[in-house]
Amino acid sequence: MILTMSLANGITIARGLLIAPILLLLFSGNRMGALSLFLIACAGDVLDGLVARARKEITTWGKVLDPTVDKALYLSVLSALAVRGDLSLLALTLFLIPQLGLGVGALILHVRARKVQGARILGKAASALAFLAILFFIAAWPGRESLLYAAIGTTYIAGIDYLLAARSLQGSSP
Numbered sequence: 001m002i003l004t005m006s007l008a009n010g011i012t013i014a015r016g017l018l019i020a021p022i023l024l025l026l027f028s029g030n031r032m033g034a035l036s037l038f039l040i041a042c043a044g045d046v047l048d049g050l051v052a053r054a055r056k057e058i059t060t061w062g063k064v065l066d067p068t069v070d071k072a073l074y075l076s077v078l079s080a081l082a083v084r085g086d087l088s089l090l091a092l093t094l095f096l097i098p099q100l101g102l103g104v105g106a107l108i109l110h111v112r113a114r115k116v117q118g119a120r121i122l123g124k125a126a127s128a129l130a131f132l133a134i135l136f137f138i139a140a141w142p143g144r145e146s147l148l149y150a151a152i153g154t155t156y157i158a159g160i161d162y163l164l165a166a167r168s169l170q171g172s173s174p
Helices: 007-017 019-027 031-054 060-083 089-113 121-139 144-171
Strands: none
Touching: 007 019, 007 031, 007 060, 019 031, 019 060, 031 060, 031 121, 060 089, 060 121, 089 144, 121 144
16 A cells, blocks of 8 residues: 655654754754754744645644644754753743643544544644744743743633534534
């Protein structure tokens, strides 16, 4: 059996492959190199969605893969920043909790109802704020903590939104 992959999913996987080089650059002290690759990875996030919609290649696999790569990227970079001492462990923990909750919730929805929930507007807003906060942290720009806490708060609100939507999806037929 030959497996085929959509272009959009290929872009998403390429974004995931940038995580290790971003972390290596961060740990070596090359913030601008890390920032450049982080921006490329985030631009790829926009591109993969545009490609999937334009080519009508929105797949269940893509709905799972894209947010998984986003979470892996954001959590990896924030963890590296915490290890470097640029970010408090409290902030990292507060960011991690809803991410784990969203992941577990998505898994439960899939197991119970065989459904995958698509992106929602509050989730996209939380992701955009997280992107900005991480950008500011990597570049060591002022305002980074405020942006991160705004991202964290929005993520908690988005988590409630996803939970309510998942309950509705779970009750509907497959």
